[in-house]
Amino acid sequence: xxxxxxxxxxxxxxxxxxxxxxxxxxxxxxxxxxxxxxxxxxxxxxxxxxxxxxxxxxxxxxxxxxxxxxxxxxxxxxxxxxxxxxxxxxxxxxxxxxxxxxxxxxxxxxxxxxxxxxxxxxxxxxxxxxxxxxxxxxxxxxxxxxxxxxxxxxxxxxxxxxxxxxxxxxxxxxxxxxxxxxxxxxxxxxxxxxxxxxxxxxxxxxxxxxxxxxxxxxxxxxxxxxxxxxxxxxxxxxxxxxxxxxxxxxxxxxxxxxxxxxxxxxxxxxxxxxxxxxxxxxxxxxxxxxxxxxxxxxxxxxxxxxxxxxxxxxxxxxxxxxxxxxxxxxxxxxxxxxxxxxxxxxxxxxxxxxxxxxxxxxxxxxxxxxx
Amino acid sequence: xxxxxxxxxxxxxxxxxxxxxxxxxxxxxxxxxxxxxxxxxxxxxxxxxxxxxxxxxxxxxxxxxxxxxxxxxxxxxxxxxxxxxxxxxxxxxxxxxxxxxxxxxxxxxxxxxxxxxxxxxxxxxxxxxxxxxxxxxxxxxxxxxxxxxxxxxxxxxxxxxxxxxxxxxxxxxxxxxxxxxxxxxxxxxxxxxxxxxxxxxxxxxxxxxxxxxxxxxxxxxxxxxxxxxxxxxxxxxxxxxxxxxxxxxxxxxxxxxxxxxxxxxxxxxxxxxx
Numbered sequence: 001x002x003x004x005x006x007x008x009x010x011x012x013x014x015x016x017x018x019x020x021x022x023x024x025x026x027x028x029x030x031x032x033x034x035x036x037x038x039x040x041x042x043x044x045x046x047x048x049x050x051x052x053x054x055x056x057x058x059x060x061x062x063x064x065x066x067x068x069x070x071x072x073x074x075x076x077x078x079x080x081x082x083x084x085x086x087x088x089x090x091x092x093x094x095x096x097x098x099x100x101x102x103x104x105x106x107x108x109x110x111x112x113x114x115x116x117x118x119x120x121x122x123x124x125x126x127x128x129x130x131x132x133x134x135x136x137x138x139x140x141x142x143x144x145x146x147x148x149x150x151x152x153x154x155x156x157x158x159x160x161x162x163x164x165x166x167x168x169x170x171x172x173x174x175x176x177x178x179x180x181x182x183x184x185x186x187x188x189x190x191x192x193x194x195x196x197x198x199x200x201x202x203x204x205x206x207x208x209x210x211x212x213x214x215x216x217x218x219x220x221x222x223x224x225x226x227x228x229x230x231x232x233x234x235x236x237x238x239x240x241x242x243x244x245x246x247x248x249x250x251x252x253x254x255x256x257x258x259x260x261x262x263x264x265x266x267x268x269x270x271x272x273x274x275x276x277x278x279x280x281x282x283x284x285x286x287x288x289x290x291x292x293x294x295x296x297x298x299x300x301x302x303x304x305x306x307x308x309x310x311x312x313x314x315x316x317x318x319x320x321x322x323x324x325x326x327x328x329x330x331x332x333x334x335x336x337x338x339x340x341x342x343x344x345x346x347x348x349x350x351x352x353x354x355x356x357x358x359x360x361x362x363x364x365x366x367x368x369x370x371x
Numbered sequence: 372x373x374x375x376x377x378x379x380x381x382x383x384x385x386x387x388x389x390x391x392x393x394x395x396x397x398x399x400x401x402x403x404x405x406x407x408x409x410x411x412x413x414x415x416x417x418x419x420x421x422x423x424x425x426x427x428x429x430x431x432x433x434x435x436x437x438x439x440x441x442x443x444x445x446x447x448x449x450x451x452x453x454x455x456x457x458x459x460x461x462x463x464x465x466x467x468x469x470x471x472x473x474x475x476x477x478x479x480x481x482x483x484x485x486x487x488x489x490x491x492x493x494x495x496x497x498x499x500x501x502x503x504x505x506x507x508x509x510x511x512x513x514x515x516x517x518x519x520x521x522x523x524x525x526x527x528x529x530x531x532x533x534x535x536x537x538x539x540x541x542x543x544x545x546x547x548x549x550x551x552x553x554x555x556x557x558x559x560x561x562x563x564x565x566x567x568x569x570x571x572x573x574x575x576x577x578x579x580x581x582x583x584x585x586x587x588x589x590x591x592x593x594x595x596x597x598x599x600x601x602x603x604x605x606x607x608x609x610x611x612x613x614x615x616x617x618x619x620x621x622x623x624x625x626x627x628x629x630x631x632x633x634x635x636x637x638x639x640x641x642x643x644x645x
Binding site: 062063064083084085086089090091093094095097099100101110111114115158159162 | 533535536538539540541542543544545546549553554557558
């Protein structure tokens with residue numbers, strides 16, 4: 001396997017090129033005309049519910065599956081006809097796939113054995129990989145004597161020691177408990193930045209994708225719905241499906257009154273006439289559109305505080321979550337009540353159910369989605 | 372009824388269970404009992420304890436010869452049936468192909484076919500082919516009856532084998548053969564040893580096929596069959612039978628322990644420690 005080449009910082013160069021890739025099983029398309037370009041040194045996530053095609057795509061990059069049509073190239077090299085054992089990629093499996101009959105050291109050194117390195121060099125690289133994942137000193141430990149977190153680290157070291165051009169991670173954190181998972185998210189991100197290898201992560205956990213990635217591709221039903229940075233994906237989802245998958249979102253339907261290059265004006269029930277920035281991906285479909293606003297972008301107005309942009313409604317539910325309170329507020333004219341998350345600094349946890357509240361919003365926080 | 376219930380926990384069902392087990396195993400227990408009895412005829416009351424029937428065994432050249440033959444046949448049959456079993460079990464557990472179930476059924480069929488029919492059929496085929504009857508033809512017959520046992524043991528060793536282990540090996544640059552040698556084989560070694568032991572035991576005890584397919588050479592069961600005609604030789608046969616019984620029991624116990632270990636090993640991955 002070729003060594004990872006060091007390139008000048010800041011230069012963006014595609015590492016993985018996915019062109020019109022479809023994977024069919026009979027009439028069923030697990031992946032439908034996927035196009036994607038993943039950059040060198042990028043932490044890229046494939047995010048979506050189970051069955052969306054994200055794992056299929058990952059396995060095709062690894063060489064365990066082949067596109068029905070379309071092409072995949074890694075580092076400018078077409079991958080068609082190249083089996084998994086000769087690809088410049090390595091994978092961290094969901095089950096970790098630690099060889100149970102080998103100890104930690106033998107697991108990590110498994111792939112190096114074939115490279116016929118000098119004995120000292122092999123040892124050095126195994127030690128280095130173990131140090132990278134904080135497992136120094138556990139080399140002689142049997143594979144079956146490891147905790148879940150340790151097994152995950154061994155799987156990581158075993159792949160990294162090969163110095164792949166691309167590291168593929170198939171739901172690597174899903175088997176860990178919440179606390180360990182959050183700790184590993186930070187560690188994985190730090191590790192990726194330290195080694196500079198392109199990471200492609202498959203996950204169904206939106207928080208994981210948001211916390212770790214440079215860019216995210218959100219997938220549904222075999223199609224890529226949106227590719228963007230975590231912030232962009234969260235704040236400017238292209239449709240309701242993406243918006244919903246990335247967390248809570250309030251939807252307000254409206255009639256398009258005016259559309260020009262950069263902005264949209266809509267008439268809504270509940271929010272009245274609203275002008276908002278037009279997303280670049282927005283393509284109008286008929287006369288109506290949907291506006292989305294995240295629950296945390298709605299703010300309760302206290303006492304005689306006013307805002308240029310506000311709506312008035314009635315609290316119908318209140319849920320306490322420690323640091324925040326979740327309010328459900330009915331607005332006259334809106335088909336569904338609004339979800340509002342409010343920090344508890346000002347007493348949102350004491351607002352009585354049934355009382356009237358005024359909510360302020362920032363028009364910037366309203367994202368228009370075509371229907 | 373209530374009296375019995377007090378007497379035997381569980382009532383009639385446990386009585387039935389005890390009778391059932393006794394019917395199965397008491398006759399077998401007579402074998403070792405009479406093999407250490409001083410009287411030459413097996414009947415109660417026992418006349419006294421002796422090892423003399425056992426001591427006489429090593430001084431019977433025909434017996435030693437038969438034991439050697441059984442060893443040769445057993446080793447050959449167990450190795451062959453295990454090799455074929457590995458190939459078949461691997462194919463059946465790993466791949467989905469048309470005819471998988473019928474093929475599996477055909478491989479397992481000798482388990483339920485009347486052995487005497489199998490023996491006669493094989494005899495006919497072998498004579499048609501112009502082969503002369505020898506220990507080699509016995510090995511052929513024994514491979515046929517041993518493969519279902521090998522398959523059973525090996526399938527449970529291969530089943531539940533986490534496929535991602537082999538993918539991980541390929542991902543790390545190893546070839547298909549290298550993966551089989553470095554990952555698959557070591558993980559199913561206990562199952563393979565278990566298969567060797569089981570088929571050896573089956574071959575060691577097998578009579579009908581050996582009886583039909585052997586020429587002049589006797590295996591142990593055939594030797595025992597020949598000795599039964601002489602009443603005076605009976606205690607020696609009982610002693611020999613006891614030894615075979617113990618050997619079979621020990622070998623099968625080891626085989627079962629290994630089979631379970633193999634199954635645990637292949638299936639523990641991800642489950643127990645995740």
